[in-house]
Amino acid sequence: MKRERRQLSYLDSVHRDGRVWGFSILGIIILFPTLLCIIFNVLPNFTALGKGLIAVLPMYWAVGLVEIFTYVPMLGAGGAYLSFVTGNISNLKLPCALDAMEKAGVKATTEEGEIISTIAIAVSSIVTTIIIIIGVCAIVPLTPVLNSPVLEPAFKQLIPALFGGLGVVFVSKNVKLAIVPCALMLILFIAIPALNSGTVGIMVPVSVVITIIVARIMYKKGII
Amino acid sequence: MEFSVNHPIIFVMVAVIILAVLGQSVFFLIRAIKRAKEKGMEMAKIKSTIISAAIFTIAPAISILVGVVALSKSLGIALPWLRLSVIGSLSYESIAAERALEALGLGTDITITAPEAFVTVAWVMTLGILIGLILTPILTKKIQSGMKTLEKKDKRWREIFQDAMFMGMISAFLGFVFCDVTLAFKGDFTGFIPVLVFFASAIVMAVLGILSKKNGFKWLKDYALPISLIVGMALAIPITSWLG
Known part of the structure; x- marks a missing residue:
C-alpha cells in the first residue's frame, strides 16, 4: 500500500512539474517573436504571415494533435513532457528511449520503464543541446565540414541507419505481430508515390492504429 | 535598434530560452535518478543508460546541426539554433521557414535584411509548432490515466498494446x-x-x-x-x- 502511494506521488509530481515547465516554456517561446517586434520596433508582414500560416498550420497542427496521442503513451509521462519541448521525437528521442528500456530490460508500462525512458530522453536532450551549442560557437570552421558533399549521404541516410538497427531488435522480439503492419506499410509506401519523407510523419499514427487493431485480433484469437 | 539576423540581442534571447529548456531536462534527469535510487534500481543500469543515450545521440545531433547550417544562410544563426533546439525537427522547420520566405517573396539562400521579414518568419515558425507545447501539459496526464485504466482491466493486453x-x-x-x-x-x-x-x-x-x-x-x-x-x-x- 505504502509502495503504491509513493509510486502515485512520483508520477503525480512528474505531471505537476511537467505542466509548470511546459506552460513556462510555452510562455517564453511566444515571448521571443514578441520581443523581436518590440526591440526592432517592427510588426510582422501580416499578409505574408497569413499566407505562411495557412501553408503550415492546418497540416502541422493536425499532425501535432495526432502525434500527442501516438507518442505520449510510448514516451511515458516524464519523457513526453521533455520530448514535446525539445522536439526530434521520432528521429531521436523515442528510438533512444526504446533502446534504453530494451537494454535495461524494463517494460515501458512499469515505473522502472518510466524512469529509464525519462533518463534516456533527458540525457539525449542535454547532449543534443550541448552539441548544437558547440556547433553554433564553431560554425565558421565547421560549416565546410558539415556541408561537405562527401558526408552529405551519411546525414541523408540517418533514418534508414537508425531504424535498421532498431527494427531488427523489435521485429525479432515480436515476429508474429510484425508481419501484417510491416507488409502493409511496405505495400503502401511502394505503391503510393505520395507516401515519402514528407508524409511518413502522418503514416506513423496510421500504422500504429492498424497495428493495434491487428494485435487485438491476434490477442483475441490467442495467436500472441 | 539596427537589425541584423545575427544581432547579439537575438543570441542573448535564444540563449536564455535554451538554458530554460536545458534546465527542464536537468531537473527531470535528477528527479528520475533520485526515484531510481529510492526504488533500489541498480545504479550500474542507470549509469549505462546515461552513457549509451549520450553516445547514441551524437550522430543524430550532428545531423540536426547540419539543419542549423542550412537554415542559417537566410535566417542567420540564432533563429535556426533556437528552432532546432526547442521543439523543432529539421523537416518541419525547413518547410515552415521556406513557406514563410516564399510568402515574403524571398528565397532560402538570401540573407534576410529587413526586420519585418525576419519577425514574420519567426512568428510562422513559432506558431506552427505551438500545438504540442499547448496540448502536452493538458493531455499527458489524461492519456496516461487512460493507459493505467487499460492496464487494470487487462495487464497482458496493455503490454501487447504498448x-x-x-x-x-x-x-x-x-x-x-x-x-x-x-x-x-x-x-x-x-x-x-x-x-x-x-x-x-x-x-x-x-x-x-x-x-x-x-x-x-x-x-x-x-x-x-x-x-x-x-x-x-x-x-x-x-x-x-x-x-x-
Missing part, C-alpha cells in the same frame, strides 16, 4: 525506407540506397546482438545501436557513390 504502438511506428519507417524503390523501373537505382543502408545497419545490429551474448563481449550491448547507426551512416557514403 508493443503494437512501437511496432506500428517501426513499420511506418520501414515502409518509408522502401518508398523510392520503384524508381528502378525508370533506370534510377537511388531508391535502393536507403534500403541497403537499412539492411547494413540491421545486419550490424544482429551480429552485435549475437556477440554481446558471449562472455567478454557483454559490453557491446550498451553500444550496439550507436554502432549500427554509425556503420549504416558511414556505409551510406560508398553505397550512394555506387548507386547515386
Whole structure:
C-alpha cells in the first residue's frame, strides 16, 4: 500500500512539474517573436504571415494533435513532457528511449520503464543541446565540414541507419505481430508515390492504429 | 535598434530560452535518478543508460546541426539554433521557414535584411509548432490515466498494446525506407540506397546482438545501436557513390 502511494506521488509530481515547465516554456517561446517586434520596433508582414500560416498550420497542427496521442503513451509521462519541448521525437528521442528500456530490460508500462525512458530522453536532450551549442560557437570552421558533399549521404541516410538497427531488435522480439503492419506499410509506401519523407510523419499514427487493431485480433484469437 | 539576423540581442534571447529548456531536462534527469535510487534500481543500469543515450545521440545531433547550417544562410544563426533546439525537427522547420520566405517573396539562400521579414518568419515558425507545447501539459496526464485504466482491466493486453504502438511506428519507417524503390523501373537505382543502408545497419545490429551474448563481449550491448547507426551512416557514403 505504502509502495503504491509513493509510486502515485512520483508520477503525480512528474505531471505537476511537467505542466509548470511546459506552460513556462510555452510562455517564453511566444515571448521571443514578441520581443523581436518590440526591440526592432517592427510588426510582422501580416499578409505574408497569413499566407505562411495557412501553408503550415492546418497540416502541422493536425499532425501535432495526432502525434500527442501516438507518442505520449510510448514516451511515458516524464519523457513526453521533455520530448514535446525539445522536439526530434521520432528521429531521436523515442528510438533512444526504446533502446534504453530494451537494454535495461524494463517494460515501458512499469515505473522502472518510466524512469529509464525519462533518463534516456533527458540525457539525449542535454547532449543534443550541448552539441548544437558547440556547433553554433564553431560554425565558421565547421560549416565546410558539415556541408561537405562527401558526408552529405551519411546525414541523408540517418533514418534508414537508425531504424535498421532498431527494427531488427523489435521485429525479432515480436515476429508474429510484425508481419501484417510491416507488409502493409511496405505495400503502401511502394505503391503510393505520395507516401515519402514528407508524409511518413502522418503514416506513423496510421500504422500504429492498424497495428493495434491487428494485435487485438491476434490477442483475441490467442495467436500472441 | 539596427537589425541584423545575427544581432547579439537575438543570441542573448535564444540563449536564455535554451538554458530554460536545458534546465527542464536537468531537473527531470535528477528527479528520475533520485526515484531510481529510492526504488533500489541498480545504479550500474542507470549509469549505462546515461552513457549509451549520450553516445547514441551524437550522430543524430550532428545531423540536426547540419539543419542549423542550412537554415542559417537566410535566417542567420540564432533563429535556426533556437528552432532546432526547442521543439523543432529539421523537416518541419525547413518547410515552415521556406513557406514563410516564399510568402515574403524571398528565397532560402538570401540573407534576410529587413526586420519585418525576419519577425514574420519567426512568428510562422513559432506558431506552427505551438500545438504540442499547448496540448502536452493538458493531455499527458489524461492519456496516461487512460493507459493505467487499460492496464487494470487487462495487464497482458496493455503490454501487447504498448508493443503494437512501437511496432506500428517501426513499420511506418520501414515502409518509408522502401518508398523510392520503384524508381528502378525508370533506370534510377537511388531508391535502393536507403534500403541497403537499412539492411547494413540491421545486419550490424544482429551480429552485435549475437556477440554481446558471449562472455567478454557483454559490453557491446550498451553500444550496439550507436554502432549500427554509425556503420549504416558511414556505409551510406560508398553505397550512394555506387548507386547515386
